[in-house]
Amino acid sequence: MHSETHIKEKLTAFLKQHSISDLPVILQRPREDRFGDFTSNLAMQLARHLRKSPRDIALDITAQFGDDDPVVDHTEVAGPGFINFYVRKEGLLDALRAILKADKQYGRVQRENPPTAQIEFVSANPTGPLTIGHGRQAVLGDAVARILEAAGYDVTREYYFNNAGRQMRVLGQSVRLRYLEICGASVDFPEDHYQGAYIRDIAQKLYDRHGDSLKNSDDITPFKDIAEEEIFKDIKGTIARLGFAFDSFFNEKSLYDEGKIDAMVNRLKEKNLVAEKDGAVWFLTSQLGFDQDRVIIKSTGEPTYRLPDMAYHVTKMERGYDRIIDIFGADHIDTYPDVLAALKVLGYDVDKVTVLIHQFVTLTENGEKVKMSTRKANFVTLDDLLDEVGVDVTRYFFLMRSMHSHLNFDLALAKTHSDENPVFYIQYAHARICSILKLAEDKKLTWQQGLSRLDNLKTEEETALIRELTEFPKIIQKCTETLEPHKLVNYLHNLATVFHKFYTVCRVITGDEALSLARLALIQATRIVIGNGLNILGISAPERM
């Protein structure tokens, strides 16, 4: 880390000498270790400005790093004009010591006054158990929350729901019909009602509680209420199994009760962005650069989802978060531009808002696609999945791909408890390390004793491992910017590869005590990084497998 900033400063100074200010200094980790610790393409970038060949410029730059440089051991000019920097070994060892010292804090940012972030996700209405589709969003959202926490944010996880709409009425009616069946009535169960077996379970529960005393009730309220209660209990249980909990559940109804819906309409009216047409109330988005206006209150007097969405986001703004993150599935792609437009026109700082859109999950089993739908009965629930494969596999599968890509969830592979399953590759590296540390402990060898013997680390594999470990904070930084957990997954997988390679070539506990101790320190540092990384993903780091 220190070496990196040192080199950057020198490169910046070189730019200053040539009065160039608009060129960012880029120092990258080369793809291959044989190209050094850091590499810069600066000379090639400068070729046009300075009207000299990249290699000549590179030589001018490397001349800045003499034999007496405190950080850089040597440099080389390679290929079309890359400058490769090789740092002094002591710099790497310092970085290693820093990891051991920071321990569980390594990669995390501590702040005096933590900024706040709110992240809204899942937000499924309580009409049925969470499906595998919801699973992607739940795991993604929690991982993003954990990344922000690692970056020093105080994070609120919020679940927004609506228990008043048409869906809920159909749900209540579905429970009522199943209840009547249990009471012995013959009923005609409509196809567009909720077919799932859980409806019968809820009806049964109601029957157990009240017998058939509700069978002549035309009011669906008791049916709806128990359905909501039971389904929410179920949803919260599933979320708990995934390893987190929501800090708040926001009921859309409160927006009506507190007059925030009317207030929203009035505020837009004041901006002359509301008009009545065909008996409905429209938000004149066409005046804000959109291709069409949008209905916010139907001719029935019932608001469309956009209006409460806007009012809801106003509350997010008013609650004073420094950052607001919404996670939506691809099917909601069209809902947020209007919401943001409304916020902007009302003077809120929409730059605080980040909307993450993730693509769908395709579930395949035995080579066939399984269509998931809550209404129809043929879904596989998230709970079922957790029963089959456990939390770690579930979370890993949802996090290993970019949210922008469709996720092909191979149920057969996920169920496999063997080396075919990629989760275990990272966890296995951690377990191996713990096993060695345990063995060393039995021999009265500790990694702490290795701190003063780190200069015994010399092999290619050892150096490669240290370099990889020092990347961790940069990966966290990157994840904080992009909010893409899969980048952390990829990093940990790669780190595990470097470790497994080291493990195969370098035996840790040998007759050479000084070397053994140094290597214990190295694997302890590796354990820290893998452990911290998995923790941010919400995946366990087992000590034995």
Added chain:
RNA sequence: GCGCCCUUAGCUCAGUUGGAUAGAGCAACUGCCUUCUAAGCAGUGGGUCGGAGGUUCGAAUCCUCCAGGGCGUACCA
């Protein structure tokens, strides 16, 4: 028609603000356990990065056009 996402090895996918010989897992094949966990390692085969132009020292990456797939384009959410 319009908007967003995707198209990279047989399959599923990575690929750093444009960089050096495009990678991983799975599948196929070949080796490696009397020594800290073989859920591992080493190796082989497998590619016109959907197609065509353009930008430049340099493009899987940026721009334009085209083709294919997903999602949306509701007085559903």
